[in-house]
Amino acid sequence: MDIKDFLDRMFTLGIGAAIASKEQIEKLVDELVEKGNVAKEESADIVDELMKKGKEYQSKFEASIKEKVKQTLKDHDFVTKEEFDKLKKQVEELEAQLKTKTDD
Template identity: 40%
Template structure:
């Protein structure tokens, strides 16, 4: 959910627009009607624009992931792996305390 908000914010802030294949096809069809693009070239143009859009989206996603990771490190926010490590450590310590308590004379 937060990632979606970041994507939308980044897309708006940088002027990127995520365009669907249908929107691209509609625009290219208009160019064909105006005679600016031939019918034979229109399919290649649609495919090229869709491919470039997908590549740009992948680049944006990679950059966003990188920036998010940097931000998490800067803010010292623990990762999921950090939390799992801490939970395991706590469980191990609880077991050790339980064992000490069980084996202490007079605690029978």
């Protein structure tokens, strides 16, 4: 397995740039350069690629978590913020109507 395949697998497992800082990734790539596993000329491209993949993974992970939370709330009949805001507005409108009728 070459180094790019190895790094791709790290992201598949949820390890890597999603939780690592750019400095940590640069350090890892520098170590790979020192060991001769990566050419110095490729190191900047690899860091950029890892950061990009990390951000993509993080976005997908966050979207997945949001969807799971939304589904859990729905499964347990919790009211969403949108539903709450809609109900709040309806109550305020009804209160205004009642006040208008009692002022007459």
